[in-house]
Each structure stands twice: as C-alpha cells, then as structure tokens.
Amino acid sequence: MSLVDPELIQLNVEASDWKDAIQKAVKPFVDHHKVTKEYSKRIIEIAEETGPYIVIAPHVALPHASSKDGVLADAIGLTTLKEPVKFGNKDNDPVKYLFTLSSVKPEGHLDQMAELVQLLQKDNFYTQLDQAQSVQQVDSLVNN
C-alpha cells in the first residue's frame, strides 16, 4: 500500500492564505471520502484557538485534527503550494508543503508516521519534490 495516496497528491496549488491552503489541502480527502467537510473547519478552528500547531518543520505543515472531527478513513495526502503562505509560526514559516493526515485511531498510526518521518528526512527530498512536474513523478518519489 502507498504511504501517500496518489489520489490525494496535488501540485502547485494556489492559496491566498493559510486557511485557504488548509481547505485546499483537505479537499481531495472530502472528494475521496476520507473525511467529512467538518474536518478542514475543525483544523482551522483549532489553529485559531491554539496557534499554528500543524507546522512541524521549516516549510512543512501537517494539517490534521482528531479522529472525532469527521474522519472516515486513514489517509496521508500531499499538497504543494505554488507560492508559500505564512501560518504564523515564526520558526518555520512560510509553508510550502502540506502533508494532510486523517486517522481513525485517536492516537494515530506509529508505523505510518515512522515511514513519513523517514521520507521527510531523505536527502534532497524537497529538491526532488520541487523538481517533480507530475503527480506520477511525486508518487514514485514518495512511495518508493
């Protein structure tokens, strides 16, 4: 099984601000029945209440909310932005890569996270990601 679902990969998405970026990053999840429409709303609400909790590394955000917030299936997606946007995280702004997560298990999936960590630490990963021009190329980059 792929780590990142190819159906949930989208490249060079235009986003006007962080909320727009989250909504667009979650949209394929709604289209493919991984989450309900509630999900992106909850991510934005939580971020508004508590700060940009999803920005985990320079230029990288992990949009996700709780399994109770409308998750229908486990999935990991990837959205790259055409122009990076600020999330209000002074250390790691601006964000260009959004790895959206949905997990039916409240505590997440350790083995999947381990794979994702490994991927994000690969040498030249972001350079290769920037150079990729099609979903197919990204699919083979992230899923091999």
Next chain:
Amino acid sequence: MASALVTCRNGMGTSTMMTVQVRNVASKNGWDLDVSHSSLDGVGSFNGDVVIALNDVAEDLKNEYPDKKVIGITNMMDANEIEEKLKPIMEG
C-alpha cells in the same frame, strides 16, 4: 530507565510523529528512554523525566507546570536539535 512524554494539542499526528523521532534519537545514542505520547490532558499525571513538545506548546506547558522539565522543539525533522536538547537530561 528514563521516561519521556511527547505531547501535542490533540495527541494524534504531531506527537505520534515526534515520538518516532525521539525514539530514533534515543536508540542512536544508546539511551535507555521510554517514550510515550498523549494529548495535553496526559501531561498533568505524567511523573517521568521530561515532557517534549513543539515550541509553542512547550511555552504554555512551562507556565502551566513550572515543576516539570519541558523541552520545546522547533523543527521536528531535525534529529540534531532533539539530540542536543535531550542530551543534558540523558547524560547530565
């Protein structure tokens, strides 16, 4: 054995991922460290050695639990940062 609690706002994505990283760093350094993770609700009842969170969460936790040792991480993907910040606790 030392014990660490990795925590984030809702206990799902972020802390799970950081748990992986902290375990990697511990095993690379040969540290005997038990790493668990939870949402913020689990911090109050944790009596181990160190609480680890992303920076913004860590700042809040330091205020809320002045008696606990809290480490804030800026870049979760940076194993060196995690190693440097944990070292004084594990080897100090």
